[in-house]
Amino acid sequence: MKASFFHNSGRLTRLIFRRDRLRISLWLLxxxxxxxxxxxxxxxxxxxxxxxxxxxETMRNPAMTAMMGPGYGLDNYTYGAMMAHTMLVLTALAVxxxxxxxxxxxxxxxxxxxxxxxxxxxxxxxxxxxxxxTLASFTVNILLALLTGIGLFLLGIESMDLxxxxxxxxxxxxxxxxxxxxxxxxxxxTANTRNAIGYAVIFLGISYLVRALGDVxxxxxxxxxxxxxxxxxxxxxxxxxxxxxxTVAAALAITALAFKLNSLRDLEAGLLPARSGRKTASSWLRxxxxxxxxxxxxxxxAWAAGLFILGASYGSVFGDxxxxxxxxxxxxxxxIIAEDxxxxxxxxxxxMSVIALIAxxxxxxxxxxxKSEEKASRIEHLxxxxxxxxxxxxxxxxxxxxxxLLMLLLSAAGMWxxxxxxxxxxxxxxxxxxxxxxxxxxxxxxxxxxxxxxGYKPGAALxxxxxxxxxxxxxxxxxxxxxxxxxxxxxPYGYVxxxxxxxxxxxxxxxxxxxxxxxxxxxxxxxxxxxxxLSG
Amino acid sequence: MAVIEIKDLAKSxxxxxxxxxxxxEVQEGEVYGYIGPNGAGKTTTIRILxxxxxxxxxxxxxxGRDAWQDxxxxxxxxxxxxxxxxxxxxxxxxxxxxxxxxxxxNNHKSRREELIARFDLDPSKKxxxxxxxxxxxxxxxxxxxxxxxxxxxxxxxxxxxxxxxxVFQECITEFKEEGKTVFLSSHILSEVEKLCDKLSIIRQGxxxxxxxxxxxxxxxRTRMVLETKEEIPSLQDLRGIHDLKKQNNSHxxxxxxxxxxxxxxxxxxxxxxxxxxxxxxxxxxxxxxxRDEGGES
Numbered sequence: 090m091k092a093s094f095f096h097n098s099g100r101l102t103r104l105i106f107r108r109d110r111l112r113i114s115l116w117l118l119x120x121x122x123x124x125x126x127x128x129x130x131x132x133x134x135x136x137x138x139x140x141x142x143x144x145x146e147t148m149r150n151p152a153m154t155a156m157m158g159p160g161y162g163l164d165n166y167t168y169g170a171m172m173a174h175t176m177l178v179l180t181a182l183a184v185x186x187x188x189x190x191x192x193x194x195x196x197x198x199x200x201x202x203x204x205x206x207x208x209x210x211x212x213x214x215x216x217x218x219x220x221x222x223t224l225a226s227f228t229v230n231i232l233l234a235l236l237t238g239i240g241l242f243l244l245g246i247e248s249m250d251l252x253x254x255x256x257x258x259x260x261x262x263x264x265x266x267x268x269x270x271x272x273x274x275x276x277x278x279t280a281n282t283r284n285a286i287g288y289a290v291i292f293l294g295i296s297y298l299v300r301a302l303g304d305v306x307x308x309x310x311x312x313x314x315x316x317x318x319x320x321x322x323x324x325x326x327x328x329x330x331x332x333x334x335x336t337v338a339a340a341l342a343i344t345a346l347a348f349k350l351n352s353l354r355d356l357e358a359g360l361l362p363a364r365s366g367r368k369t370a371s372s373w374l375r376x377x378x379x380x381x382x383x384x385x386x387x388x389x390x391a392w393a394a395g396l397f398i399l400g401a402s403y404g405s406v407f408g409d410x411x412x413x414x415x416x417x418x419x420x421x422x423x424x425i426i427a428e429d430x431x432x433x434x435x436x437x438x439x440x441m442s443v444i445a446l447i448a449x450x451x452x453x454x455x456x457x458x459x460k461s462e463e464k465a466s467r468i469e470h471l472x473x474x475x476x477x478x479x480x481x482x483x484x485x486x487x488x489x490x491x492x493x494l495l496m497l498l499l500s501a502a503g504m505w506x507x508x509x510x511x512x513x514x515x516x517x518x519x520x521x522x523x524x525x526x527x528x529x530x531x532x533x534x535x536x537x538x539x540x541x542x543x544g545y546k547p548g549a550a551l552x553x554x555x556x557x558x559x560x561x562x563x564x565x566x567x568x569x570x571x572x573x574x575x576x577x578x579x580x581p582y583g584y585v586x587x588x589x590x591x592x593x594x595x596x597x598x599x600x601x602x603x604x605x606x607x608x609x610x611x612x613x614x615x616x617x618x619x620x621x622x623l624s625g
Numbered sequence: 626m627a628v629i630e631i632k633d634l635a636k637s638x639x640x641x642x643x644x645x646x647x648x649x650e651v652q653e654g655e656v657y658g659y660i661g662p663n664g665a666g667k668t669t670t671i672r673i674l675x676x677x678x679x680x681x682x683x684x685x686x687x688x689g690r691d692a693w694q695d696x697x698x699x700x701x702x703x704x705x706x707x708x709x710x711x712x713x714x715x716x717x718x719x720x721x722x723x724x725x726x727x728x729x730x731n732n733h734k735s736r737r738e739e740l741i742a743r744f745d746l747d748p749s750k751k752x753x754x755x756x757x758x759x760x761x762x763x764x765x766x767x768x769x770x771x772x773x774x775x776x777x778x779x780x781x782x783x784x785x786x787x788x789x790x791x792v793f794q795e796c797i798t799e800f801k802e803e804g805k806t807v808f809l810s811s812h813i814l815s816e817v818e819k820l821c822d823k824l825s826i827i828r829q830g831x832x833x834x835x836x837x838x839x840x841x842x843x844x845x846r847t848r849m850v851l852e853t854k855e856e857i858p859s860l861q862d863l864r865g866i867h868d869l870k871k872q873n874n875s876h877x878x879x880x881x882x883x884x885x886x887x888x889x890x891x892x893x894x895x896x897x898x899x900x901x902x903x904x905x906x907x908x909x910x911x912x913x914x915x916r917d918e919g920g921e922s
Contacts, residue, residue, distance in 0.1 A: 281754065365749035366716075370723030374716075380724055384713060466711050473675045473705040473777075474728040477697045621677040 096214040101221035105195055113229055116187045121236045127176055128244055131168050141166050152405030155301040162326035167248035169325030178316055184261050185268035188226055189289040192272035195222040198282040200357055219351050223344055226269035234262030253325040260319040263336040267315045270340040277350040280359035377476055378484040385455055392451035396496045400503025403440050408511030430590050437524055438587040445528030446561045448496035449535055453553055456489035456539050460547045463622055478617050493532040501525035524588040530601035531581035537608030544615025628653050628775055628806040634683035636669055643669040645830040651808055656801050658817035658824030659810040666830040667810040671779050704773035708780035710760040712752040718763045719748030725767035737770040743792050757784040769796055776807045814908050846879040848903045854896030
């Protein structure tokens, strides 16, 4: 490759930092702050060595290993070991996502939007943009490594010495560099940004799964995954640097391949042939409901999988829940309402209230799609044909209602699956289901409110989210902060009986349902009568 | 029976009076042009006809039914192409055409294939990769593929290349032969001039001219270039002469079509050596009204 291929790379690198100075600063700030706050929180959460050791015991199960990576130093658990065990893989995921977006944004997206064409018409080498993006992303990752490393060390926690702290930061940086390289490779393959990001994220997902599988079954398998490699630093326990050397070496090799491919292809072309889509619509994409479903399919599947995993990860701690709650004062305040009911049941009741609140989000997203479609002036394609407004709103409402049911079912099922695997004396599935499904009327009330807002004042849709946020605060922190009852009375979730520790309250649920129906009917009325918004 | 009937229609968005007492009637089988500058109220009129916006006052009826109340019934018989075509980026053109045809109720597979071929559209591409012109084609194919009695077209050819514009014009001509009604909004006069039987000019929410092409041509001016043996004294004082330029014995000027006869009689006395005239253009009426912007009123 000739030197002229790289002409003006330095200027382009500066351009990237100029364009993204805010974005990059925010990412660095958030990841560093999150790391430091978590480490600091652990020192407050566990104050005695005995508490730390009880926590170590709860971490000693395959579910935890699969989720977070192998626990090193469990026999002599420290804040440092705890930090490496619980936070390293999760933070590395966030760092990987940051790199995927950063690289895709400055390579394929700029190319797709025609900006690279303008750049290339100037005296700029044909590999300069990829060089600049690689330099910029590597610099960002090195900065991140230093910031988190020094930040952790400055906390002055005994088990987090300078070497360990820097290694922790470097592990994140190495993971970041690896995924920057992987993204630089994928953007050569496909002509469209969305696909490039999609492939990179799938690769990240596979890396996580390979590590999870490897961590519970085969050490060699884990070493194939970059996420597995970085946990092998055994940071704060043994502090090995060799896994990072391997990770970075692999990243450099992948980067070299990306450069080679970049020099072979045309501008704005991808190396993989563009997959052509269907020439005709499938039979179910022939009515407003089918369209609404198709548009939200990916989001629906992602949320469903997410809630199942969330349920399962809560469920995986059920085996040790008694010991766990004994040990930690703060958790006891959150979860325990009455002393005479088994901890496990109280735990289920509190978890379900949180899960129900989270499960409301996808339901709201599904119904709010009516509004965003209107804003994108795509609703008029339907309304200008033989489709009534009732059908349009009805399609999205139906999906929203179905989503509320699906999300609760899946999270309960996930929780039960994991709990059944780790508990000596498993709680029956029916109890999980009852405890979850009892929240349906409350979710419907929020959906109803949203339909009402869309029907009359679509600009105010943010209120639904604020209201959900308020409900979350009141329900989640209510017990701990001892807030007055009337505050929780302002949200529908406050009227839902906490099963299994409370009796089911049929009248309250029926009233909530009736209120939901009234809100929805009123919203339909408003939607039929108002103007559809003009774009632009 | 009038296919479209608009009486004293008004609509405002907050402070802005988008439509201010519009009157308009489109008869069955007519190709009706609706022209005006951007922001004149063309799209607002069409959206009211579609029942997407509700009028503040006045009547908007399609096929004799109320555009707001009976929207769904009306839409079974109309085809609409928006000016700005926004499509779902993750659906292919083919999928969207099928969906749209299906939503109108009757499927015409053969017409679809024929139109895709005529408009030279690749239906297997996702809409995110279509250019503006290709998105326009998707909307046109979807609208034309199904049988309709009224075609509502809002600046439908704004993104098409000249070749495709010709295909579009052929389609409209076919509809005309089949006795369909077409309501075509545009800010490009030549497009309307070629296709339409009648037209209305809208500006700032008001119809300022309306009528058949011939009727409107009375308002137009003919450009003339004239060379005479003798000098014509005080030509500029004649009624209906505008934009006079003189070079030796050669005169170039515009004549109001209504005054044409008198002008010719007058100048013939001076021994005409050469007379050239270019046909009256609607463009001139149009420009006239555009120029007025901010002038009177």
